[in-house]
Amino acid sequence: MSLLTDLTGAPPGTTTRALILRLSAIGAVLAGTAGAFAYAGGWLSPGALTPSRVINRFEDVNGRHPGFRRNHAKGMCVAGTFAASGAGARVSRAGVFVQGRVTPVEGRVALAGGQPYAADAETTVRSLALRFRLPDGEEWRTGMNDIPVFPVRTPEAFAEQLLAAKPDPATGRPEPERLRAFYAAHPESAAAAALIRARTVTAGFADGTYRSLNAFRFVAADGRATPVRFAYLPERDAAPATDARSPGADRNFLFDDLAAALRREPLRWRLVVTLGQPGDPTDDATTPWPVDRETIDAGTLTLTGATPEAPGNCRDINFDPLVLPDGIAPSDDPLLSARSAAYSQSFTRRAGEATLPSAVTRTPNHGAAL
Numbered sequence: 489m490s491l492l493t494d495l496t497g498a499p500p501g502t503t504t505r506a507l508i509l510r511l512s513a514i515g516a517v518l519a520g521t522a523g524a525f526a527y528a529g530g531w532l533s534p535g536a537l538t539p540s541r542v543i544n545r546f547e548d549v550n551g552r553h554p555g556f557r558r559n560h561a562k563g564m565c566v567a568g569t570f571a572a573s574g575a576g577a578r579v580s581r582a583g584v585f586v587q588g589r590v591t592p593v594e595g596r597v598a599l600a601g602g603q604p605y606a607a608d609a610e611t612t613v614r615s616l617a618l619r620f621r622l623p624d625g626e627e628w629r630t631g632m633n634d635i636p637v638f639p640v641r642t643p644e645a646f647a648e649q650l651l652a653a654k655p656d657p658a659t660g661r662p663e664p665e666r667l668r669a670f671y672a673a674h675p676e677s678a679a680a681a682a683l684i685r686a687r688t689v690t691a692g693f694a695d696g697t698y699r700s701l702n703a704f705r706f707v708a709a710d711g712r713a714t715p716v717r718f719a720y721l722p723e724r725d726a727a728p729a730t731d732a733r734s735p736g737a738d739r740n741f742l743f744d745d746l747a748a749a750l751r752r753e754p755l756r757w758r759l760v761v762t763l764g765q766p767g768d769p770t771d772d773a774t775t776p777w778p779v780d781r782e783t784i785d786a787g788t789l790t791l792t793g794a795t796p797e798a799p800g801n802c803r804d805i806n807f808d809p810l811v812l813p814d815g816i817a818p819s820d821d822p823l824l825s826a827r828s829a830a831y832s833q834s835f836t837r838r839a840g841e842a843t844l845p846s847a848v849t850r851t852p853n854h855g856a857a858l
């Protein structure tokens with residue numbers, strides 16, 4: 489048996505023509521694979537937006553901060569449980585909604601933006617990301633923000649907006665002309681920005697409302713699909729932020745307040761699922777749905793503790809919004825697959841880099857533990 493035969497796995501007696509055909513087939517597979525990599529890497533389309541280019545854009549705008557998330561870089565881990573009310577089972581067969589089921593949850597609260605050591609500011613967008621571990625090995629990963637709508641409709645607009653909002657090194661602020669041009673080209677973003685500016689900014693993480701912004705599809709036991717958006721509403725009354733707070737005394741005051749509140753008592757949020765009607769946009773996170781839509785109170789999230797980011801905890805979770813259990817499916821929102829691809833690229837880069845401790849770990853007035 490020749491070396492060639494060994495390599496191709498051809499049985500003895502195979503003709504030369506058959507061998508050539510077989511080798512050509514292998515060559516075609518290899519070429520196809522190389523082509524797929526070239527396509528995914530954007531080498532075949534220098535103008536196309538690839539996950540790698542999106543993450544390069546974050547690094548261009550924010551600088552490189554090895555080991556940190558390229559967005560929502562400053563964060564802290566939280567943990568608790570989700571207790572299902574049973575009402576969600578009407579629209580989703582996901583195990584997490586079975587009446588009485590209590591699912592362990594690991595999560596991360598964070599501030600939007602790519603600066604891991606920025607001082608906390610009340611107006612910075614706050615986020616809550618959660619990973620539910622279902623008994624049969626399924627997971628539901630989700631990330632939500634405390635704003636009413638998302639500022640852009642498409643991944644391309646997201647990348648454009650990042651650049652338009654890049655601070656001018658001379659002033660430390662975005663160039664107004666660039667922002668004006670962006671909003672002129674994207675009226676949907678101008679409308680969304682007005683809604684975001686008009687929101688009530690609450691005092692901290694503990695009384696924030698965290699919204700999916702993207703639509704998903706809940707799938708019931710009988711296969712019926714319902715478009716949904718969902719939000720976690722705080723049990724606490726929301727207290728509007730006051731201007732009196734100054735980050736001067738504690739650059740991590742938002743995180744420290746939450747950690748202190750969780751040391752005193754558990755904090756609770758209700759998961760409220762809004763059911764979309766035909767015609768409600770599922771592919772446009774800049775547009776709110778009508779306020780009169782039916783909602784379902786699907787259960788209670790209880791957070792019981794906070795921990796600084798460290799190897800092996802929430803720091804190393806990729807809260808990919810497309811990791812979904814049976815009973816929850818993506819919508820046609822183009823942001824969802826872009827998020828999944830960009831988070832994966834961000835995760836791959838940060839996982840391979842040496843990192844400094846999180847700013848939240850280094851807060852002087854944390855005491856011994858969060």
Ligand code: HEM
Pocket residue numbers: 542556557558559560563596597598615616617631632633638642643646699700701702773805806807823826827830831834835838
């Ligand atoms: C094309 C649009 C978007 C892009 C390119 C993008 C990009 C990113 C990136 C790169 C990260 C860091 C991921 C990691 O390293 O683990 C991130 C985190 C996050 N994003 Fe997005 N994002 C987009 C849209 C959205 C939308 C629509 C939401 C809606 C709520 C959202 C919510 C979050 C949250 C909550 C986190 C923090 C997750 C965590 O704590 O790990 N993003 N985003």
